[in-house]
Amino acid sequence: MLFNSLEFILFFPIVTLLYFVLPYKYRWFLLLMASCYFYMAFVPIYILILGFTIVVDYFAAIYIEKASGKKRRNLLIISLASNIFILAVFKYYNFINENLSFIVTLFGHENPIPFLKILLPIGLSFHTFQAMSYTIEVYRGNQKPEKHFGIYSLYVMFYPQLVAGPIERPQNILHQFYEKHNFQPNQATEGLKLILWGMFKKILIADRIAAMINPVFNSPQSYEGIPLILASILFAFQIYCDFSGYSDIAIGSAKVMGFKLMNNFNHPYCSRSISEFWSRWHISLSTWFRDYLYIPMGGNRVKISRWYFNLFFVFIISGLWHGANWTYIIWGALHGLYLICALFTAKASEKFVSIVRLTKAPILWNACQTLATFLLVCFAWVFFRASSFSDAYYISTHLFSNIGQQLRMILTDYGNSRMNLVYLNTGMISFATLVVFIFVMELIQWKQRKEGDTRYFFQNKPIAIRWSFYIFLVISISLFGVFHNNSEFIYFQF
């Protein structure tokens, strides 16, 4: 079930109403059933995969607590291996086999291993990682194993964050299923506002951009120069609005029922460095990798060469987590390289800044850093979005092709060039509408940052102003939202 669907608009209030009407002791059951229904609305049979990981991790955690020494460690390995096995079969099997075929054919043989004709279960990487974090935390002694099978199942399956996160930690969410949540009007209002804001970002901005740039990314060879640059920049906004919109709706829906999910985004495109970007983008995943992979590998408390390796390796794995394709691996590798380069050139960069006296103009220096970070991130997104490596290579090598001539054509609007090159064949009004809404979003987010509250929505303003804004959002979604693409959230595929 999609958050931006009619089904969810009916499902959510019914489940929320029942949640508060039902006696406390039955609420976990309601949420579990609702979550099963939510998940089964995609491909019902895949609930069995979830069931498998739930059963394995539930018992593994109980036995891990009881065991000690090598046995304890082996139990953790069994639990992690079974989760990774599921991922490997459903997500990476065909990718590995494809690469194997390529290598084998180089030596003039045929690959005898068959390909699997399976559909990737929605949100597989998300709930697998959430399940893995539970057993790891139990192993580390930070979390007591959950004895209540239903509550543990709910931890993995809680519908707001089941298919695209945030990837919660057991310490944050498990105890909340035992708390007796009474209906809190303030929380409900905040939650509903977040849902509305998420819908605005998803339906109005992300889906509008998708309609505009999909033709470019689907056949990039038909374009060069300005349309490729525009599509790359717009994709940065699309993926942000798509994923952070989803997170807002997830956090908002949980909040209405009294649950507090972790924040997943914190104005990532305002980052002044790549490392800052990763502390603001998909926070639940980057902290997962930090806590369960980067630090166990030694983090930065190792030799400098090993540190660089650790960073690079974690980002490669992060790329692979997103999808079984070389484009994702290259995307991760690019981010790893960015970080290593930044570390490598840190001293030289500091020296340069002091020589050109940029420190005397902090606003300008901050703006330069933010812009540079944004452009680097946009460049990496090209690999993330492109359908294949050859497409990504073509885009990255043709970003500036023929740009001088295109600029001249745009200035004179020669041969309807503004329509083709700037508005990406959508028309000036449609393009201008999109730009206005991106501006509105950025303005609100700038206010949020200034107020230090990510949920800022004119809190201290009179009701007339607040309501006018909410009504503006509803009207804008109705008049300009995209309802016909049946567009899933991008991160559902991971």
Place this chain on the structure above:
Amino acid sequence: MRFFILKAFIFFILIYAIGFIAEWYYDDYFHPGRFYRQNKIYWILNKKQGDYNFALLGSSRAANVVDVNTLEREITGEGINIATSGSGLAENYLLLKKFLENQNKIKILVINVDEYNLQSSRMPYPFTDYLFLPLLKEKEISDIYRDAVTSEKYFLWNYVPFSKYAEFNEKYPLEFLFKKSDFPKVLSWDTTGGSEILREDEFVNFESIKKTEIFIPEKTDMLYLTKIIDLCNQHDIHIFLYSAPQYQVSGVDEERKKINTFIDSIAKKHSIPYCQFYSHPICHDKNCFRDYTHLNYKGALRFSTILGEKIKDTF
């Protein structure tokens, strides 16, 4: 808690009221009789007080393969092609009903019936729902929507104000409110009598052999075919049913024979003449086809002459 409920209620009422006013305004502004849209359906809806010797109804095998001008020469008298490409029988019924309500008169209605409009759910968009939205409040149109769209959509569009226009906001964009264009004096359909003959002469996708799919007529389509027949009876219109030629490499397969027999039984039940062209020699002449199911320009002219002769012989 009470304050929250009160606030939520007032907010809901406000949104509802805004939606209600906006929908009322859109319904009026985009009414097919007042708003010009370059679309054949709107052209048909705006035809008033015409007197036609014959009219063609059906999907693309009427709209694209029958030339009204040729037919006029054969049958004599003015004709009109009110068939719409890709449509099912529900849409055909609605268009015919509106056409007759606009005081148009028809003597003979030539209806294309085949396995496509009798199994319209297999077609990509058999009912162009978004074009009739401004008329949704009319009871008869609302009834057709009930049959043609999902029950969720029917409920939503009828009871949640403005939701129908929100869903199709790309068809009803805000900018249209600021640049209303007048109806042109002559439209392309006026010169062709509504026919939209396909100009590409070359056979598309000739390599693949198309086998007739298993035929299971659908309830809704049967219902609307009956409604069309009843409507014609009420207006003393003679009906002529036909199934347009489709390209066949060799012979007529069993499934197609089944379709013929089925349509023939409907025709006999209502005492309507039916003519099928599946076994006509034109079906084996690939120079007459644009693709497996549509005649090209040459084929359309040839077929229109044949069809005209048949109608002339019948009435």
